[in-house]
Amino acid sequence: MQWPRAVIHVDLDAFYASVEQLRRPELRGRAVIVGGGGDDERRGVVSAASYEARKFGVHSAMPLGRARRLCPHAVVLPVDFTAYRKASSEVFALARQLTPQVEPVSLDEAYLDVTGSIAWLGPPEQMATGLRDRIANVCHLDASCGVATSKLVAKVASDLRKPRGMVVVPAGEEAAFLAPLPLRRLPGLGPAAERQLAGLGLATLGALAAYPIAALRRRLGEHAATSLSERARGIDRSPVTVPERPKSVSREETFVTDVLQRSELHRRLRACSADVGRQLRRGGWSARTATLKLRYADFTTHSRQATWPTPQHGDTVLAEAALRLFDGAWSGEPVRLLGMGVSGIVDAAQLDLFDAAGAPRDTRLDHTLDALRERFGKAAPRRGGAPALRDLDFRGEDLRADGEGDD
Template sequence: MDAFFASVEVLERPEVVGKPAVVAHDSPRSVVTSATYEARALGIRSAMPLVQARRLVPDVIVLEPHFEKYRHYSRLVMKIFHDFTPLVEQLSIDEAFLDVSGATKIFGTPEEIASLIRTRVKAVTGLPCSVGVASTKFVAKLASTKSKPNGLLVIPEEDTLQFLHPLPIDALWGVGKKTAEVLKRRGLHTVSDVAHSPESSLISALGQAAGSHLYALAWARDPRPVSTERVDKSMGKEHTFTEDVTDLDTLKATLLFQADQVGAQLRKAQLEARTIGLKVTYSDFESITRSRTLPEATSVGREIHKVVCELLEDLRLGGRSVRLMGVRAASLVEAGGQQLSLWEEDTDPWKDAEIAMDQVGEKFGPDSVRPASFLRKIEPTRESGTPG
């Protein structure tokens, strides 16, 4: 979907059509959730502080977010996808892969199917979407990005390398800023440069997994099928303070609140996390993330809290002010799906206590029973859940 949140908001605000607008809470410490393409053309991007967006475009229109609306339109769009094929892999609220190889006898060529989908989505929802058609998921994703906004791009299988190789290296999945710097220092600037480098050289620079992964993608090798089983890749909670915080006890209290919420999310989904992460954004908007992989997966809030507090202490804040803090659980597995440690007991008193709290919360509301440590004042600012 194209600028999905912004496009949904504009549906009910026709006077905003064609103007720079952002979706954000209208407050000094808010960040941009989504931006119209008119705003993007002027330099505004998602996750940009709203104050910065207003410096770039003083008359930018601010639209309050309505997440229930986005879920409603997402359901409509995904239903349309399923009308064309049962093989739909939903990546997020506004993006999916479709395998249409079995639908061509009914609906026509892949290009005709893509065109039909775009027309149907527009007719049912009023929203624009962009579609990429290719023989692999990776190239289809690139094609959809290249076709935005409101476009359609087909990459025939025989033209894949012709399309892929001239692109910059950051077009490859897994190439972020740091990886790009490593590759550029070796004189690699395009996908073609990566493809024509010895695989052993890439492995030497990036490690076995990353080097082999990028080499395969540079030759458009992506054997992954469209998977209809969608599993959350991660779960998390973030908290933006109304005023920057330097006090370590306040930060740890906030982390306890978030860790308990993430633990409850995991238990509700019958999942456990092998990796626990911490996100800290300082007052100058520099963001740092740290994570730790556990010997055994967990869904216990107190265990999650212990890990993120250790990660926080390792940062050695040195009095730096914190603007935002977040806890994330990743590398998720089914609850009880791992072998018990030979030296650990099968029961955990904290887990038993938290399960009991879950049961009381389901009956009487989420705040009906809470740890005594929450009785100390924790700032009632806006919280955001961040499922992956």
């Protein structure tokens, strides 16, 4: 079989619930629901359900109260992202043994472009089967894989025979593979679009693919019609993209009115630091150097840097550095812009980042807050009060002080 491009989509089955069953053997074979916010059960939703619970109609995003009524004997557990991140990083490490071209989509999903590995490791379907077996043997987790010439078709394929599914769509057979499937199988085709298409008498992806494009454009508009029609035939040229490590990460805020209170400036700076820290942790990175940017009402701009003895990614350490740089630089005049950045970015030691048991309390809290921000955006809680100051090694102080002139 010829593969002009070979993409594997690997998707862990009932991931959060499986991790819980793995570390609590008494839960294996039982209905497990992961979800809730811990404190406010009434507002909680299901994040994941084991297959034993799904049999009763429980599914993710369902209100927890409803899930409990459907499956009263289920064990309900709080979300523990630290544990899931650790399991996820182990699975992705196995995926990277097949190719460096791995694009994580979420903790339990990734695309692999294995085109370049075929000469060494054999056909992509063999790589996918091997990966699924290693995930089972090494991580003790179930995964489903789809193999196809594009991300789109590989994703539809992996979803088709869960759990422990393995669906291979050979090159040239994409449209025929999708044709009998219902519209909602196509990623990105939401309930609203489905209703619209149903109004045209369309129920399957094959019917959508065969529908005259001109008529579809009149109904849905040029862009949506073209895109849907192509995707229904399995056409998707999007590449597998490996997240790149940036040279620096920064966050700054220009105030609507100049700010004069130290406590308020500290508060804004801590928020910037938390955003920077979150981006570092999301990429699995640490940084060596912290930079403060400070602009006064008259547009004079100052920047101060400090270097840590070892790379850092924790909110407390980042905020601490930013506040110390600020206190050392601020003249007491009104501030127009304040920002915090880091550079000298390196890959964080995996153990430090992901080892739940060994991770300091601060790291675990950072990950908890990250998870909440991923779910709730700006409404999520942030760290409160000033972090305790510790001894830092400020080796590169005041490397630059310049006036840039614009925002």
